[in-house]
Amino acid sequence: MKKLGVVGVCIGGVEEFYPHIVRKMIVDTGDSPQFIVNQLEFSQVNHAFDEFAKGRSDNLISLILSAVELLVSANVDYVLIPNNAAHVVIDEVKEKSPIKVLTMFEAVEAHCRANHYSRVLTLGSKWVMEPGSFQMALKNSGLHTVNMNDSDIILIHDAIMEAMQHGSIPHDIGKAIIELALAEHQSEPYDAIVMACSDIVKLFKNNDVSIPTINTMKVYADYVSSLMV
Incomplete structure (x- = not known):
């Protein structure tokens, strides 16, 4: 072994x-x-x-x-x-x-390929959501990444930073994050949400959404x- x-x-x-x-x-x-x-x-x-x-x-x-x-x-x-x-x-x-x-990119690529996902929305810290190396790696894997605007990215990032100190994303902010993801799906449909943060995983475990989610871990x-x- x-x-x-x-x-x-x-x-x-x-x-x-x-x-x-x-x-x-x-x-x-x-x-x-x-x-x-x-x-x-x-x-x-x-x-x-x-x-x-x-x-x-x-x-x-x-x-x-x-x-x-x-x-x-x-x-x-x-x-x-x-x-x-x-x-x-x-x-x-x-x-x-x-x-x-x-x-992890190899893993996400394999999972998306197996499930025929081609368009994804990533939720996580600003480092994974901004159009930099994380998003570029997903694109290089053949995925189309849906980008949120800067203010939404900062809201999600700040919520994650707060969760690191207090254990979870506050309920009202968590609800707002889910609403943002659903609104993004309405304006620019995607196949799945890449949950690129353990606190985002916890958030979606407690809130049912109709969109497939990918727990990167x-x-x-x-x-x-x-x-x-």
């Missing part, structure tokens, strides 16, 4: 990803692999994303690679990064990593498990 190294960027991503992959691996193979988790310090992650917001990505790349280096000594076979926002620098991390990195777990069989 392969040994998997996990770079923990935020608690929510690891918390959402880990039970999915363990259960999936047991169902698929009858066993679960050994996981080595290197959880980054919250303050370091915050600083790296603050720098990224100012147009400086080197700090975030270096921080993730430093976590990968510690996994090298554990002799892991693959590196997993269960964090949506960190995938804004995944190309640079993959290029410089001494261990093969399995990305779940499809990431399914994808990794399929490679282990």
Whole structure:
């Protein structure tokens, strides 16, 4: 059985990803692999994303690679990064990593292809919603991404930042986010919502919508498990 190294960027991503992959691996193979988790310090992650917001990505790349280096000594076979926002620098991390990195983009692409989704709306932090590297990676996978306006992106981003401090998105703001997603579907129809944040996943678990949703951590777990069989 392969040994998997996990770079923990935020608690929510690891918390959402880990039970999915363990259960999936047991169902698929009858066993679960050994996981080595290197959880980054919250303050370091915050600083790296603050720098990224100012147009400086080197700090975030270096921080993730430093976590990968510690996994090298554990002799892991693959590196997993269960964090949506960190995938804004995944190309640079993959290029410089001494261990093969399995990305979430590969998982989302495979899931969309299997379900014949071609147009998606991404909900998450501003780093994944703005038309930058995250959205570009989805487009490079052959998906058409529906873009929200700047004010809506900031509203959702701020709600996620508040949830990181208090545990969940406030009810009234959560309702507004769902209404925005539904309104976007009316004006520019799409096939599915990419839930690129664990707090967005929690929000949609508690609110039924008629539009298919994609839990990136779940499809990431399914994808990794399929490679282990």
